[in-house]
Amino acid sequence: xxxxxxxxxxxxxxxxxxxxxxxxxxxxxxxxxxxxxxxxxxxxxxxxxxxxxxxxxxxxxxxxxxxxxxxxxxxx
Numbered sequence: 120x121x122x123x124x125x126x127x128x129x130x131x132x133x134x135x136x137x138x139x140x141x142x143x144x145x146x147x148x149x150x151x152x153x154x155x156x157x158x159x160x161x162x163x164x165x166x167x168x169x170x171x172x173x174x175x176x177x178x179x180x181x182x183x184x185x186x187x188x189x190x191x192x193x194x195x
Contacts, residue, residue: 124186126160135165139188149193153181161186 124135131152138147151173154164164181172179 124189124191126155126163126186129155129163129186131155133191134193135189135191136194137165137167137184137188138190138194147194150184151176153177153179156183163189165189 129135129152131154133152134149135152136147136149148167150165150167152163153166153176156162156164162183162185165184166176166179166181169176169179
């Protein structure tokens with residue numbers, strides 16, 4: 120079981136990757152934290168798809184993602 124990211128240590132603009140337990144080791148999605156909502160301590164909003172326009176990630180739709188499925192940094 121993966122240890123959950125502490126949302127108090129995350130900040131907007133942090134690079135993360137999504138890899139829930141049901142994904143195989145060679146499957147993941149890179150993203151950037153867009154928002155840390157005040158209504159939850161277990162989820163953050165992450166932009167995953169921005170056509171490679173990471174510099175402008177704030178202009179793209181984000182997904183509310185449980186922190187148990189996120190890891191810090193990008194995976195290559």
